Amino acid sequence: MSDGSGNRMTRWLKESTVWRSLFRHGVPRDRRTRVMAVMSNVFLHLHPVAVRKSGIRLSFTWCMGGLTFFLFLAEVVSGVLLMFYYRPVIEYAYQDIQDLRAHVTLGILREIHRWGAHAMIISIWLHMMRVFLTGSYKPPREFNWIVGVFLLVLTMLLSFTGYLLPWDQLAIWAITVGTQMALYAPLAGPESSFLILGGIEIGQGTLLRFYVAHVVLFPLVTAILLIVHFWRIRKDGGISGPV
Amino acid sequence: MTIEKRPNATADKNAPTQAPSEAPLAAPGAGPKLPGPPGVPGTERFRLLAYVKQESMVRVDKRPDETVLTWPHLLRAEFVMLMLMTALLVVVSAFIRAPLEEMANPVITPHVAKAPWYFLGLQELLSYFNATVAGVLVIPVYLGGLMLIPFIDRTPYRAARDRKLMWVFFLCLMIGGLIITFIGSFFRGPSWQWVWPWEGLFFTL
Ligand code: HEM
Numbered sequence: 001m002s003d004g005s006g007n008r009m010t011r012w013l014k015e016s017t018v019w020r021s022l023f024r025h026g027v028p029r030d031r032r033t034r035v036m037a038v039m040s041n042v043f044l045h046l047h048p049v050a051v052r053k054s055g056i057r058l059s060f061t062w063c064m065g066g067l068t069f070f071l072f073l074a075e076v077v078s079g080v081l082l083m084f085y086y087r088p089v090i091e092y093a094y095q096d097i098q099d100l101r102a103h104v105t106l107g108i109l110r111e112i113h114r115w116g117a118h119a120m121i122i123s124i125w126l127h128m129m130r131v132f133l134t135g136s137y138k139p140p141r142e143f144n145w146i147v148g149v150f151l152l153v154l155t156m157l158l159s160f161t162g163y164l165l166p167w168d169q170l171a172i173w174a175i176t177v178g179t180q181m182a183l184y185a186p187l188a189g190p191e192s193s194f195l196i197l198g199g200i201e202i203g204q205g206t207l208l209r210f211y212v213a214h215v216v217l218f219p220l221v222t223a224i225l226l227i228v229h230f231w232r233i234r235k236d237g238g239i240s241g242p243v
Numbered sequence: 244m245t246i247e248k249r250p251n252a253t254a255d256k257n258a259p260t261q262a263p264s265e266a267p268l269a270a271p272g273a274g275p276k277l278p279g280p281p282g283v284p285g286t287e288r289f290r291l292l293a294y295v296k297q298e299s300m301v302r303v304d305k306r307p308d309e310t311v312l313t314w315p316h317l318l319r320a321e322f323v324m325l326m327l328m329t330a331l332l333v334v335v336s337a338f339i340r341a342p343l344e345e346m347a348n349p350v351i352t353p354h355v356a357k358a359p360w361y362f363l364g365l366q367e368l369l370s371y372f373n374a375t376v377a378g379v380l381v382i383p384v385y386l387g388g389l390m391l392i393p394f395i396d397r398t399p400y401r402a403a404r405d406r407k408l409m410w411v412f413f414l415c416l417m418i419g420g421l422i423i424t425f426i427g428s429f430f431r432g433p434s435w436q437w438v439w440p441w442e443g444l445f446f447t448l
Contacts, residue, residue, distance in 0.1 A: 034314040044318070051317050053309040063324050070325050074332060094346040101343075111336030118448060119332070121361050132392070132413055135401030142393035149390050156361060163359050170447055172347040178358040181369055184377065202349060243401045 046230055054242040060134065061239065064127035069226070071120040075158075078113040079215065085109075086165070088211035090204050093167040117159050124155050136240040144232040147225055154222045161214035164207065172202050175210075342447050354433045355445045363427030364420050370435050388416070 013019055025036035038044045054060055085104060086096045101107045128148065131137060137145035164175045179196050198205025233239060311317075358366050369377045396409045403410055432438035432445045 028314050031312065034312050038313045044314070047313045047317060049314075050310040050312050053311050056311070056317050056320055058320075063320070066321055066324060067328060070328055074329070090347070097343060101340075108333070108336040111339065111341045112332055114341040114448075115335050115339070116332055118360075129417065133403070133410075135406065137393040138396070138399065138401060139393070145393050146390050149386060152389075153386065159361065160359060166343060167347045169344040169347055169351070169353055170342060172349065173353055173356040174359050177356050177366065178362055181358065181362065181365055184369065240401070243403075 046234075048234065048238055051238060052241055055239045060130075060242070062126060062130050064123050064130055068120060068123045068127050071116050071123060072222070072226070074116045075113060075120065076219065078109055078116065079219075081109055082113055083215060088165065088207050090167060090207055093165065093207065097166045097168075113162075117162060120155060121159060124152055128152065134240060134243055138240075140236045141232075141240065144229060144236060147229050147232060151222065151225050151229065154218055154225065158214060158218045158222065161210040161218065164202075164210045165214065167207065175206075176202055357427070357431070357445065357447075360424070360428055360446070360448060363431075364424035366435075367423040367427035367431070385416075 024040050026033045028034040028037040035049045038047055038049045082100070085100055087093060097110065100110050131145065131148065160175070160178060163178075164171045179193070179202075182196065183193050194200070196206075196209070197203075198209040357363060365381065368381055371377070372380075392409070392413070396406060398406060400406055428446050429440045429444065430437055432443060438445070
């Protein structure tokens with residue numbers, strides 16, 4: 001591994017322009033290369049190069065923000081895979097869901113997606129609890145708290161719109177009850193009912209609406225808000241210090 | 244840290260850390276020396292670079308925040324959590340089937356119709372009040388209240404003992420939410436009648 005040793009072939013490879021354009025720094029073994037590794041990679045650069053020791057203690061964050069994010073990613077991956085098998089048409093939707101179990105190799109995609117979604121609601125709630133309990137909504141983090149509340153609403157909406165898609169009795173009646181509750185909200189009227197359901201009652205229009213909202217609209221908005229959320233954490237000086 | 248003044252630029256007579264005046268700063272190699280044999284190479288020299296203003300000395304009270312490098316410390320923790328989560332998700336999914344009932348039929352109303360579990364607290368609450376009142380009050384007040392927390396609690400203190408009122412308020416909100424969600428999930432049956440869990444479970448994830 002060390003630069004001096006190795007045969008001429010590996011040395012030639014490691015000194016080639018291609019290699020150097022891929023790996024712009026050495027193996028992250030010392031302080032300098034470790035800092036470089038985090039700084040020069042767009043994904044790792046979500047993090048600062050160094051963090052407070054208190055911040056990575058399990059007892060401080062409970063890892064819940066990070067877990068919520070991982071669950072979101074797991075939902076994206078399993079969700080995209082599900083999209084290969086599922087058609088949002090009332091004649092097919094239910095059958096497609098059944099086939100997922102019977103005919104798709106390792107047919108647990110739907111389970112992963114569903115249990116992941118439930119877990120995400122629990123983890124986001126715990127995350128909010130820890131942010132509150134550590135007083136981390138205090139200046140300068142007020143704005144990020146509000147972004148967080150929007151993320152909470154979006155997570156619920158994602159879960160709610162997904163609930164309809166299997167198109168079984170459980171789905172349509174839960175959504176019927178849920179939308180009726182939403183319609184109690186102020187300023188809601190027959191128009192907003194039509195807007196949500198895409199028709200007078202739950203039917204093909206609703207399925208398509210919920211589907212598009214579930215796979216495009218809400219994930220996109222959530223992703224954008226997550227960028228804001230993470231950016232704000234950095235701009236507010238990283239996560240808050242010990243209480 | 245505030246870098247307030249450069250020494251010797253505009254000489255500040257009050258600055259306590261001025262370099263001793265007998266040391267000719269301009270002459271290279273002739274700054275104030277550490278006690279030690281004169282002329283020995285390696286003896287450190289000191290030079291005033293910045294005058295740190297009083298307010299930043301407050302930090303002295305606090306324990307210094309130790310920092311560690313993201314690579315490997317934070318990344319290792321994240322990796323472990325990611326692996327644990329993935330493993331747990333796969334194992335749970337392999338053993339517990341996602342529910343799937345009969346195909347949807349808008350004509351057949353099931354005898355229990357419940358919202359998804361995270362809305363059951365709300366459904367429970369709506370059953371106490373006149374629907375419009377509850378609808379007008381509950382959702383906006385809950386969400387609005389959450390968003391306003393940082394602006395209601397303006398004190399700079401973060402420890403629990405310094406913001407007892409806020410804690411009580413928030414915990415009541417959260418625990419209250421948990422309790423009614425629990426009731427809506429496990430204690431409500433057909434037409435939202437009270438049932439004990441041992442009389443029948445009307446709960447699907
Ligand atoms: C999809 C949902 C969310 C994701 C993925 C997410 C992710 C994260 C992550 C990774 C952190 C870094 C610290 C930690 O892990 O605790 C964080 C911090 C934070 N989050 Fe979230 N979050 C979400 C929702 C929320 C919600 C619902 C709130 C509050 C209502 C919130 C408020 C905050 C605040 C104020 C911080 C800064 C905390 C500090 O400085 O200590 N977030 N979030």
